[in-house]
Amino acid sequence: MSDPVPPFPLPANDDLAAIFHEIGDVLEVKGELVFKTVAYHRAADAIAKAPFNVAEAYAGGDRRPIAGVGQAIADKITELATTGHMALHDRLRAEIPPSVIEMLAIPGVGPKTVRLVWEEGGVESMEDLRQAAEAGRLRGLRGITAATERRILDGIAQLASRSGRLRIDQAQAISDGVVDALRGTSGVTRIVQAGSLRRRRETIGDLDLLVETTDAAAVIERFTTLPSVDRVLGAGRAKASVLLREGVQVDLMVMPPGEAGTYLVHFTGSADHNVALRGLARDLGWSLSEKGFLRLGADGQPAEGADAELRTFADEAAVYGFLGLALVPPELREDRGEVPAARARTLPALITHGNLRGDLHSHSDWSDGVHTIEQMAEAARRRGHAYQVLTDHSQGLGIAHGLDPDRVEQQRGIIAALNARFAAEDAAGETPAGAVPGFRLLHGCELEVRADATLDYEDDLLARFDLVVASVHVARRQPRAELTARTLAAIRSAHVDVIAHPAGRMIGGRDDLDLDWDAVFAAAAATGTALEINGSPQRLDLAPERARRAVESGCILSIDSDAHRVEELDAVRWGVEQARRAWVEPRHVLNTRSLAELLAHVAGKPGRV
DNA sequence: GCCGTTTTCGGCCCGACTGTTTTCAGTCG
Numbered sequence: 001m002s003d004p005v006p007p008f009p010l011p012a013n014d015d016l017a018a019i020f021h022e023i024g025d026v027l028e029v030k031g032e033l034v035f036k037t038v039a040y041h042r043a044a045d046a047i048a049k050a051p052f053n054v055a056e057a058y059a060g061g062d063r064r065p066i067a068g069v070g071q072a073i074a075d076k077i078t079e080l081a082t083t084g085h086m087a088l089h090d091r092l093r094a095e096i097p098p099s100v101i102e103m104l105a106i107p108g109v110g111p112k113t114v115r116l117v118w119e120e121g122g123v124e125s126m127e128d129l130r131q132a133a134e135a136g137r138l139r140g141l142r143g144i145t146a147a148t149e150r151r152i153l154d155g156i157a158q159l160a161s162r163s164g165r166l167r168i169d170q171a172q173a174i175s176d177g178v179v180d181a182l183r184g185t186s187g188v189t190r191i192v193q194a195g196s197l198r199r200r201r202e203t204i205g206d207l208d209l210l211v212e213t214t215d216a217a218a219v220i221e222r223f224t225t226l227p228s229v230d231r232v233l234g235a236g237r238a239k240a241s242v243l244l245r246e247g248v249q250v251d252l253m254v255m256p257p258g259e260a261g262t263y264l265v266h267f268t269g270s271a272d273h274n275v276a277l278r279g280l281a282r283d284l285g286w287s288l289s290e291k292g293f294l295r296l297g298a299d300g301q302p303a304e305g306a307d308a309e310l311r312t313f314a315d316e317a318a319v320y321g322f323l324g325l326a327l328v329p330p331e332l333r334e335d336r337g338e339v340p341a342a343r344a345r346t347l348p349a350l351i352t353h354g355n356l357r358g359d360l361h362s363h364s365d366w367s368d369g370v371h372t373i374e375q376m377a378e379a380a381r382r383r384g385h386a387y388q389v390l391t392d393h394s395q396g397l398g399i400a401h402g403l404d405p406d407r408v409e410q411q412r413g414i415i416a417a418l419n420a421r422f423a424a425e426d427a428a429g430e431t432p433a434g435a436v437p438g439f440r441l442l443h444g445c446e447l448e449v450r451a452d453a454t455l456d457y458e459d460d461l462l463a464r465f466d467l468v469v470a471s472v473h474v475a476r477r478q479p480r481a482e483l484t485a486r487t488l489a490a491i492r493s494a495h496v497d498v499i500a501h502p503a504g505r506m507i508g509g510r511d512d513l514d515l516d517w518d519a520v521f522a523a524a525a526a527t528g529t530a531l532e533i534n535g536s537p538q539r540l541d542l543a544p545e546r547a548r549r550a551v552e553s554g555c556i557l558s559i560d561s562d563a564h565r566v567e568e569l570d571a572v573r574w575g576v577e578q579a580r581r582a583w584v585e586p587r588h589v590l591n592t593r594s595l596a597e598l599l600a601h602v603a604g605k606p607g608r609v
Numbered sequence: 610g611c612c613g614t615t616t617t618c619g620g621c622c623c624g625a626c627t628g629t630t631t632t633c634a635g636t637c638g
Contacts, residue, residue, distance in 0.1 A: 035621055039610035070611050108627095110636050143630060151628090195638095208638090234637095236626050241637095251638075253625095266623090271638075278622040283615095289623050300620090 008084030010055040013048055016080070019089055020044035020073065025101045026092040028111035029118070042068045045272065047077075049336065051549050055081045099125035106155040113152075116141055130156050161247060167507055168574060169537035171197055171204035174248055177228065178209065185222045187215025189257060194267040198330045200577040202507060202540045206249035208267050216254040223252050259292065261313030265320075266290035272335030273328075280323050280339070286311070293322065331580040348583045351559075353576045355586040357594060358387035359569065360498055361446065361469050361532065361560035366411060367392035368400035370565035373411070377418055377441040379566040382434040387595050388569075389444040390415065391469045391500075394456040396448040405461055408445065412464075415443045440595055442466035446500060451475035453486040455493060462495035467602055469532070469560075471500040476513060484516040491523045494607030498558050498590070499524065501534040501541040509538070517546065518553075525554035527606055530590045533559045533582075535575030536568070547582035558590045 011019070024040030046068035047054050057064055059081035063074055080086040096118070103114045103126055117123040120141055123132055132138050133149040133156075166174070175193050182191055188211055192198070195208030211219050220240045224232045233241040239253045255263040266274060267290065281288035285296050292312035297303040313319050317327040325342035329350055332338040341347045363369035364376050371379075373390060380388035392411070393402040403411070418441055426437040444467040448456040451474055455462070462468055470490035472483070490496045502520065503512040524531050531550050534541050539562070542550060547557060559575040561568055579589065586592040590601060602608075 033610085036610050038621080043610080068611070072610060108636070112635060143628090143634090145629080147628075206638090234626055239625060239638095241626095267638090271622095275622060282622080287623075291624080 006059060006082075006084070010053070010059055010081060013050055013054055016055055016077065017044040017048035019080070019086065020047065022098070022101060023089060023092060025104055025111075026096050029096060029101065029104070029115045031111075031115065039068075039070075040073070042272075043070075043073045049545070051545060058082075097124065102126055103129055105159060106152065107158055108151055108155045116144070126156065158243070164508070165203035165205050166248065167537050168197070168200065168202055168204060168540075168577075171207065171248075174244065174246060175207045175209070175250075178207070178223075178226065178244075178250055181226050181228070182209070182211065182219060182222060185213070185215075186218045187213040188219055189213065190260070192260075192264060194264065195251075196270075198268045199270065199333055200331050200581060202543065202578065206251065209250065209252045210255055210260070210263055210267055211252060212255050212257055212260055214257060219254065220252070223250075253290070255290075258314050259312040261315050261319040262288065262292050263290045264316050268330050269333040270335060273333040273339070276335050276339045277323060280325075284323070329580065331577065332583065334581075348585050350580045351576060351584050351586045351589060351592070353573055355589070355592045356385075356559060356572060356576065358385045358389070358591050358598070359561050359563070359572055360389045360444070360467060360530075360558045360591050361391050361500055361534070362388060362563040362569065363392055363446070364390060366407065367397075367402060367446075368564060373414055373441075374418060375566055376563070376569075377422075378432075379569055380441075381422065381439040382432055383569060384434055384436055385439060386436055387440045387442055387598065389442040389467050389469070391444040391446040391467075393446050394448045396450060396456040397446075397473055402448065402456070403445070405457070408457075408461065412443055415441050438595070444468055446471055447490070447496065448473060449486045449490045451478070451486075453482075453489045455490065455496075459495060462493070463608075465495070466599070467497045468495050469498040469500045470496040472504055472513060476504060476510070480514045480516060483513050484519055487513075487515060487520055488523050491520070491527055491529045492607075494605055496529060497602050497605065498530045498532055498560075500532045500560070500562070501539050502531050503541045503543065503546065505541050505543070506538050507540065517549070521550050521553035521555055524550070524556075528556060528601065528604070530556045530558040533557055533575045533579050533584075534562050535560060535571035535573070535578075536562045537571065537574050540574060540578050542578075542582075544578050544581035547579065547584060551582065551584060551588050556590050557584060557588055560591070 020040050021044040024037045027037045046066050050066055054077060058077045076086050076088060100114060100118050103109055117129060117138060121132060121138055123129045129152065133152045136149060138144045138149050139146055175197055179191050190212035192210040194210050196204050197207060213219050216237060220235055224235050224240055224242055228244050229242045230245045231243050233243055241249060241251045243249050253267060278288045281293060286293040287296055287302050292310045294302040295309040297307060320327045320342065326345055326347055328338050328342050359380060362376055364373040365371060377388060393400040395402040395404045422439055425431060431437045444465050447468050447470040449470055449472045450456060472486055490499060505512045531542055533547055550557065559572055559579055561571040563569045563571060
């Protein structure tokens, strides 16, 4: 018997988190104790990060512990998951309308200002606020001048023009441009791209640069007057912020020479990671900030006078060491278990780009790629791969010029001829620069999983490929049961070796497929079918949290470029970065294996003869 | 509101920049 279906929809983790963020926001505007509001926001973040559907679990009576969610908030989740309502949320909404709370999103406008304009200015929404500021009706309020009104209007305009988060490849290009422009400024000895870009998040909100220099004024002057700067948001002696013409905010911090350690830690870690480090420091009797460690006195405040002491470090390893921790790689600094692991010396030995021996997913101009089979193979070979799998689309994906069985047969001949030439060159000692002798182009396909859960080629044709990558492109809006059944059908096929971009997402575009992930991970682990981390910066799918759960579930992964042109073969680097964020080690990844090991794994799939 | 091999009560991360209430509160990262 299945569970009774509740008469109201259960929220996804993101939606549940949004409710608690909203509660935290309302309490801030109400002037509630700050630690209480922080507790709601922290709980919301923890819920958003939870690796299972929290509302579903709570609805079923499974109140798994979540760090940051205590008795009171857990009860509220249960209330919402079992009744469809949360009394506190309803009451707070009645007290302060959401349209008032939305004003918190305006840069430069915080809870105190929102409360002031709402209670004393009668402002009920962002649009109200804009009109009141334009009409000069706010300046009578305590602490608000004409300049403040101007600032509020700027903030509203900035919010409207904000272009959302950047893809990591776009952010990297913009950041590189700024770094190049700052290089050579007098006194500058080092520039580090910190923040979420250094943590290699899939999307980036704003950019953080750390500049080691003996002449802070010079670099801040140069930075705030770059041609790419639209306007300066703020500039002091040690830091400055600008908005670029592209709409991206860049924050620059100056660090004194020889003291980079705590600066790098502070401006790289996520807020939660940093909070955890500061807590550790406090336990050891020190206050940690970007400037270094300040010794605490008996009163818990930084010691003064003769007892005052500031400890600085030249590099990050020394900072973590001072806290009794192993150096945490930037990609892991998200407060997802890395701090205890660093203390216990159980951090993973993360995969690197150099561990990859080949690429299991790429296209040519035979389907929807740009370059020829030979061009793609040569390019892969000269990148030092041991193997490259050509995986043009199967016949059903008409829009991508999928191949019918005759065309597949023709490809086979071309691939054999290329491999013969490569072998002859190797034998003659004419292996090209960058290449490794023995390179093989493998014949694969990207097999469409049809809407009815059947596969797009017959088994006898599939059996002749070296390796098969399967994926879902069509009928994406099916209910979860159907979509899951399709993915499971591919996983259980004796001929499918990799599930490509399993969630089917496009960053900033398509959402994830609605799959029963526990079922997918269990089947993939049982059959040895690899789940892909697709390196295309538009996809980066599996996402890190899912990839981490996949590995914990016993799955093997692949990290592939999905290249449609020669240059895109390098996209595996983005995939490797996401794998690192997922705590992935080389042993978890199929294409870290040698050609012989790869082929042995494929041949060993259950049901294969 | 959360949390504890130092605490079940009393703490809870830290500093720069801005503008104005000109000594500090508000906002941000």
